[in-house]
Amino acid sequence: MESKDQINIINEAINKAKEEDLKPLGFNFVFWGIFIIVMCLVHLFFTDFIQQTKFSAVIFWIVLPLLGMVYTTKYNIKNRIKRGYETHIGRVIKIIWIVFVFSWILVIIPLSIINNQNPVPDIILLLAVTVTTNGLILKSKSVGAGGVILFLVFYSIEFYPLVNILVYSIIAQIFGLLVPGLVLYFSKNE
Amino acid sequence: MNKDLEKLFFNPVRLKIISFLISVQRSNFKNLSEISGATKGNLSIQLKKLSEAGYIKIIKSFEKNYPKTICSITNKGKKSFELFFKVLQSYNK
Numbered sequence: 445m446e447s448k449d450q451i452n453i454i455n456e457a458i459n460k461a462k463e464e465d466l467k468p469l470g471f472n473f474v475f476w477g478i479f480i481i482v483m484c485l486v487h488l489f490f491t492d493f494i495q496q497t498k499f500s501a502v503i504f505w506i507v508l509p510l511l512g513m514v515y516t517t518k519y520n521i522k523n524r525i526k527r528g529y530e531t532h533i534g535r536v537i538k539i540i541w542i543v544f545v546f547s548w549i550l551v552i553i554p555l556s557i558i559n560n561q562n563p564v565p566d567i568i569l570l571l572a573v574t575v576t577t578n579g580l581i582l583k584s585k586s587v588g589a590g591g592v593i594l595f596l597v598f599y600s601i602e603f604y605p606l607v608n609i610l611v612y613s614i615i616a617q618i619f620g621l622l623v624p625g626l627v628l629y630f631s632k633n634e
Numbered sequence: 635m636n637k638d639l640e641k642l643f644f645n646p647v648r649l650k651i652i653s654f655l656i657s658v659q660r661s662n663f664k665n666l667s668e669i670s671g672a673t674k675g676n677l678s679i680q681l682k683k684l685s686e687a688g689y690i691k692i693i694k695s696f697e698k699n700y701p702k703t704i705c706s707i708t709n710k711g712k713k714s715f716e717l718f719f720k721v722l723q724s725y726n727k
Contacts, residue, residue: 447725453646454719457653460669525697528665535659 461531466582466628468523469537472516473587473625479512480617484610502556513545536581544574564609568616569598575620584631590624642687643718647672647680652715655690655707663703681705689714 487494487504495501520538524530530538547570555563576591578584597616601609643649650670655661661669667677681703684690689711693704707715 447722450643450649450722453649454653454722457650457669458657461654461657525662528668529654529661530659531657532659 461529465527466584466631468520469578469582470625470627470629470631472520473621474629475516475625476512477617477620477622477625479509481614481622483508484614484617488608488610498560499557505556506552509548533581537578540574540577540581544570562609564613565598565601568594568601568613568620571616571620572598575624579624582628584624584628586627587624590620594620638687639714639718642683642689643715645680647676648684651677651680651684651705652689652707652711655705656712656715660704660706663705666705684711 483505487501494504524534548567551566551570552563555561555566572591572594574591575594576588579586579588579591594616597612597620601612643652647670651666654666654669663674663677663681666681667674670677670680672680681690681692685692688708691706691708693706695702695704
């Protein structure tokens, strides 16, 4: 075998792993975008029911997302097995989201359960950091822009708390997760 | 170039495997079979040779009663591949 043939073999093998399949990540973004928007709408229209006891809203906002996490984790594992391999970028993205989940737990427990404080602004800030990092790693303008919008929503809540915080949250999910998710889902991996 | 290294990467199946594994975090047996175009038997032999040389790490387990083989490249494998690739490039200059 000549050295040129060997280089061709190497190039072909590397090119097969070059493309990062963005569909599963896009699905995750869309799923969480819709999931949180629906939860916000339920909370908005059935406020009395959701906030009937001190901890009912906390349970609503912890139990349902945890179920969502179980579903998306199963989906991601199934997808990885089906694909047969994990890329370096895929692993980095996975680690970032695992850190997000732990940070979410660390934020939500002391704020909402112990301190009885609204954790939404802090979670949006956390989400902004995570989504922006995802955008930079993937070199995706739509995801990066989604992260920037999440930062803007966070600052709007902090400095102009004029509207119901759930409305801010819906805006954050639409532009921070849903739209970038749809772009990722329908993007061509070139 | 080290003759053992040259001999090990001279085989196209082994070269495909190591080239693919250097660009991913890990890969399963089925995928490596598709990438290399080798039969299951041949692939097992080539993986064993790469593993014995310390170039790849093989993790075998069971999932729903089915055997599962996951392979990843080791640091030694990465360094050897880089050296091999540099020498290849120098041949073509």
